[in-house]
Amino acid sequence: MTIKFxxxxxxxxxxxxxxxxxxxxxxxxxxxxxxxxxxxTVKGLTPEEVLETGGRIILVNAYHLYLRPGSELIREAGGxxxxxxxxxxxxxxxxxxxxxSLAQLNKVNDSGLVFQSHIDGSYHEFTPEKAIQVQMDLxxxxxxxxxxxxxxxxxxEEAREALRRTTRWAERCLQAHTREDxxxxxxxxxxxxxxxxxxxxxxLVDMDFPGYALGGLSVxxxxxxxxKILSVFGPKLxxxxxxxxxxxxxxxxxxxxxxxxxxxxxxxxxxxxxxxGSLFTRQGRINIRNSRFxxxxxxxxxxxxxxxxxxxxxxxxxxxxxxKEILGMRLATYHNLxxxxxxxxxxxxxxxxxxxxxxxxxxxxxYQ
Amino acid sequence: MTIKFxxxxxxxxxxxxxxxxxxxxxxxxxxxxxxxxxxxTVKGLTPEEVLETGGRIILVNAYHLYLRPGSELIREAGGxxxxxxxxxxxxxxxxxxxxxSLAQLNKVNDSGLVFQSHIDGSYHEFTPEKAIQVQMDLxxxxxxxxxxxxxxxxxxEEAREALRRTTRWAERCLQAHTREDxxxxxxxxxxxxxxxxxxxxxxLVDMDFPGYALGGLSVxxxxxxxxKILSVFGPKLxxxxxxxxxxxxxxxxxxxxxxxxxxxxxxxxxxxxxxxGSLFTRQGRINIRNSRFxxxxxxxxxxxxxxxxxxxxxxxxxxxxxxKEILGMRLATYHNLxxxxxxxxxxxxxxxxxxxxxxxxxxxxxYQ
Numbered sequence: 149m150t151i152k153f154x155x156x157x158x159x160x161x162x163x164x165x166x167x168x169x170x171x172x173x174x175x176x177x178x179x180x181x182x183x184x185x186x187x188x189t190v191k192g193l194t195p196e197e198v199l200e201t202g203g204r205i206i207l208v209n210a211y212h213l214y215l216r217p218g219s220e221l222i223r224e225a226g227g228x229x230x231x232x233x234x235x236x237x238x239x240x241x242x243x244x245x246x247x248x249s250l251a252q253l254n255k256v257n258d259s260g261l262v263f264q265s266h267i268d269g270s271y272h273e274f275t276p277e278k279a280i281q282v283q284m285d286l287x288x289x290x291x292x293x294x295x296x297x298x299x300x301x302x303x304x305e306e307a308r309e310a311l312r313r314t315t316r317w318a319e320r321c322l323q324a325h326t327r328e329d330x331x332x333x334x335x336x337x338x339x340x341x342x343x344x345x346x347x348x349x350x351x352l353v354d355m356d357f358p359g360y361a362l363g364g365l366s367v368x369x370x371x372x373x374x375x376k377i378l379s380v381f382g383p384k385l386x387x388x389x390x391x392x393x394x395x396x397x398x399x400x401x402x403x404x405x406x407x408x409x410x411x412x413x414x415x416x417x418x419x420x421x422x423x424x425g426s427l428f429t430r431q432g433r434i435n436i437r438n439s440r441f442x443x444x445x446x447x448x449x450x451x452x453x454x455x456x457x458x459x460x461x462x463x464x465x466x467x468x469x470x471x472k473e474i475l476g477m478r479l480a481t482y483h484n485l486x487x488x489x490x491x492x493x494x495x496x497x498x499x500x501x502x503x504x505x506x507x508x509x510x511x512x513x514x515y516q
Numbered sequence: 517m518t519i520k521f522x523x524x525x526x527x528x529x530x531x532x533x534x535x536x537x538x539x540x541x542x543x544x545x546x547x548x549x550x551x552x553x554x555x556x557t558v559k560g561l562t563p564e565e566v567l568e569t570g571g572r573i574i575l576v577n578a579y580h581l582y583l584r585p586g587s588e589l590i591r592e593a594g595g596x597x598x599x600x601x602x603x604x605x606x607x608x609x610x611x612x613x614x615x616x617s618l619a620q621l622n623k624v625n626d627s628g629l630v631f632q633s634h635i636d637g638s639y640h641e642f643t644p645e646k647a648i649q650v651q652m653d654l655x656x657x658x659x660x661x662x663x664x665x666x667x668x669x670x671x672x673e674e675a676r677e678a679l680r681r682t683t684r685w686a687e688r689c690l691q692a693h694t695r696e697d698x699x700x701x702x703x704x705x706x707x708x709x710x711x712x713x714x715x716x717x718x719x720l721v722d723m724d725f726p727g728y729a730l731g732g733l734s735v736x737x738x739x740x741x742x743x744k745i746l747s748v749f750g751p752k753l754x755x756x757x758x759x760x761x762x763x764x765x766x767x768x769x770x771x772x773x774x775x776x777x778x779x780x781x782x783x784x785x786x787x788x789x790x791x792x793g794s795l796f797t798r799q800g801r802i803n804i805r806n807s808r809f810x811x812x813x814x815x816x817x818x819x820x821x822x823x824x825x826x827x828x829x830x831x832x833x834x835x836x837x838x839x840k841e842i843l844g845m846r847l848a849t850y851h852n853l854x855x856x857x858x859x860x861x862x863x864x865x866x867x868x869x870x871x872x873x874x875x876x877x878x879x880x881x882x883y884q
Contacts, residue, residue: 191841191842225831231835464599474845478562
């Protein structure tokens with residue numbers, strides 16, 4: 149087995165848990181946040197820098213790499229780790245979410261999805277077998293089952309149909325997957341209908357995946373809707389397997405997810421919002437482009453020890469963003485990832501000392 | 517005196533020379549190439565990385581910083597070094613060249629230049645006194661006299677008039693300059709007319725600047741025209757002062773400049789061309805976007821020990837550039853600066869062993 153997961157402590161007043169996840173030769177502590185490297189690069193940073201910020205596992209998009217430069221080319225290169233020179237762990241998602249969110253979806257049937265590329269409109273078909281083949285070519289450590297994602301507001305029949313398909317596809321993914329050095333995770337769907345989520349969970353648990361994700365959340369729904377599903381189904385995911393909440397990455401949502409027993413998270417939020425000049429501080433996010441920072445010669449966040457906060461002033465970051473300098477986007481990305489890593493590390497410590505609820509409340513009181 | 521310059525070896529068959537330039541607490545070897553950090557950042561790189569590539573002194577543009585964020589703000593920040601967190605040395609140019617090349621020149625008279633900002637069309641006046649004040653506010657180690665630059669093809673009378681003005685402005689710059697921790701260099705003008713260059717040189721040498729630049733070259737003239745002026749006036753610049761050839765930075769021109777006794781160079785070429793995917797190799801420049809690199813899993817330059825060449829393949833760099841990833845521009849900039857630094861270091865060694873002509877010929881034979 150390529151992964152090994154142990155829960156080593158459980159919080160006493162929430163469902164939060166502290167775990168150790170061994171992935172190949174790497175070992176990391178959970179809960180863990182995975183920076184997103186959509187196109188085999190965490191935008192603007194070198195692999196060394198991602199490690200410096202505390203990143204140990206990144207998410208890369210099978211959909212994007214399948215289109216450009218092609219998953220076969222990456223196989224030829226010796227796999228994703230070698231291609232992008234990343235010594236940490238990698239999780240690829242299957243493309244199901246990107247077909248739903250980015251591509252023009254052309255046809256859905258039990259066989260698979262036909263879609264048009266968001267780059268050039270070219271036609272492609274993804275079946276469960278194809279999605280697994282692509283991910284075996286890419287060679288990530290953890291790969292995801294191919295699912296049909298549905299948006300918020302979809303009616304019950306449509307959601308049920310997508311769920312039925314997702315379960316059948318999950319079986320086909322398991323069949324198609326032959327690389328023993330990869331762990332294939334299942335994705336619980338069912339939209340925002342609790343009985344469909346329940347059914348999806350049961351069907352997938354019967355298949356005994358080595359890890360489970362909650363998918364189809366963070367798709368534009370009101371925050372309470374996500375929390376309803378999360379609060380019920382986070383704790384219901386198998387206790388002895390890593391639990392992964394897909395697409396979640398604000399400090400508030402990470403803390404909420406942890407308190408519901410989630411072990412893994414990914415989101416473009418810290419990196420994408422960073423590139424627009426939106427930076428995490430203990431008192432909430434600030435937009436560094438704001439003119440009040442023009443001659444603010446203090447550091448971004450006093451309590452942060454990252455190279456950005458120790459080396460540069462807000463005035464300089466403001467200047468870089470106003471002048472659209474690349475270095476601004478880099479430093480913002482670096483700081484935001486460092487900040488989230490720090491949050492996760494503090495949260496893990498709090499879980500270990502049965503103090504997570506207090507930590508969460510104090511963090512949020514200052515942050516909001 | 518803020519700088520101290522010693523020639524420690526002279527080549528036997530060319531005018532090339534090896535020197536030590538002490539600037540404040542920093543000491544560097546010449547000939548030296550200065551990466552350009554137009555807006556107080558070498559585009560895409562952190563100061564640490566500029567040091568890693570071998571950069572010891574950078575050029576920053578007074579014109580750009582005067583417009584944004586303002587030289588007074590940088591003075592308030594504690595000067596350029598602190599503002600941008602750069603521990604090396606800094607040279608600022610005076611803005612004369614940028615008014616000529618970037619801004620809309622509105623009025624020239626003996627008092628100074630009135631120009632419109634290239635950003636928003638706003639009107640500004642630069643006099644020698646103003647240009648020096650701006651550079652004193654910025655606080656670089658070496659600053660440049662305010663000159664009137666003229667383009668290739670300008671008639672004799674116009675060139676003579678600009679030269680006359682440049683000499684008078686040089687005097688006013690010396691008068692206005694009061695910071696003892698900065699060295700003010702003079703700029704020899706005179707367009708492509710040897711007798712005007714001769715006159716400019718004589719007039720400036722009489723003023724005893726601590727360093728001299730050849731300005732008004734690399735302004736769009738045929739390469740032979742620059743070489744004609746360089747071959748005569750490089751060696752004629754005072755032997756005991758640093759000699760600086762402004763705006764030059766291709767490997768060919770650097771080698772040519774060194775053989776004419778030049779000690780300092782600056783150019784946006786390695787960084788700007790790098791950001792378009794044009795990368796230095798021993799066999800000449802390649803454009804990494806070219807499809808022949810799509811599945812080329814070899815390193816960019818076998819003989820280069822920079823982190824880009826040791827960590828990534830051409831195929832990955834190709835992918836980054838094709839996908840317009842920021843990391844591509846970063847890595848290209850890093851490699852190109854490292855490559856030029858390496859070239860300069862090799863050239864210095866060759867000068868030290870009376871072997872520069874051979875080194876130059878061998879490098880160019882492989883490069884072209």
